Amino acid sequence: MIIEAAIMADYAYILERDKHLxxxxxxxxxxxxxxxxxHSEEGNSFGWLRYGYFWDNTPFMNMLWIDDAFxxxxxxxxAVLFWEEDMKRKGFKLVMTSTLANEEAQHFYRKLGYKDAGCLLLENEPLEIILTKNIS
Structure with a gap:
């Protein structure tokens, strides 16, 4: 697998699949x-990882997407470990993500060392679990 920063040539792929942005x-x-x-070794896209910053100072992974076949x-x-290493290189010591309580992703993140740090309850939505990981 090849992981690299998205470029404008990736725009259509992201637009077609990322319904949250x-x-x-x-x-x-x-x-x-x-x-x-x-990307696959052949250069075909099969997913992405998108992040931003919580409180403008803590990397927060907003979306990890892998096409079904992969x-x-x-x-x-x-992909998550690559992102964590990149954030560590940039000087960060803590990273965050979240997942809905009715999604299996919470178990995936816990296996990677993420810890429950709180939750958010929005009207008519399942509980959003906030997860953090110390990467220092």
Whole structure:
């Protein structure tokens, strides 16, 4: 797997699949290098990891997406570990993410060392679990 910062050529792939990010924000996230693309050795895209900053100072992974055909092969784990190492290189000691309480992703993140740090309850939504990990 090849992991690299998204470029404008990745825009259409992201736009088609990322239903959680407003279209006009995709370009600024690409420009800020806050989206990593996941590519096969042949260069085909099969996923991405998108992040931002909680409180403007703590890296927060907003989205990890792996196309169905590539799930269950450890690629998501590799992407998260790559992101954590990149954040560590940039001087961060703590990273965050979240997942809904009705999603299996919470178990994935806990296996990677993430700890429950709180929750958020929005009207008509399942509980959002906030997870943190010390990467220092």
């Amino acid at each position: 407003l279209q006009h924000l995709i370009e600024s996230k690409i420009d800020a290098k806050e989206i990593y693309m996941l 799930r269950g092969k450890g690629l998501g784990k590799q």
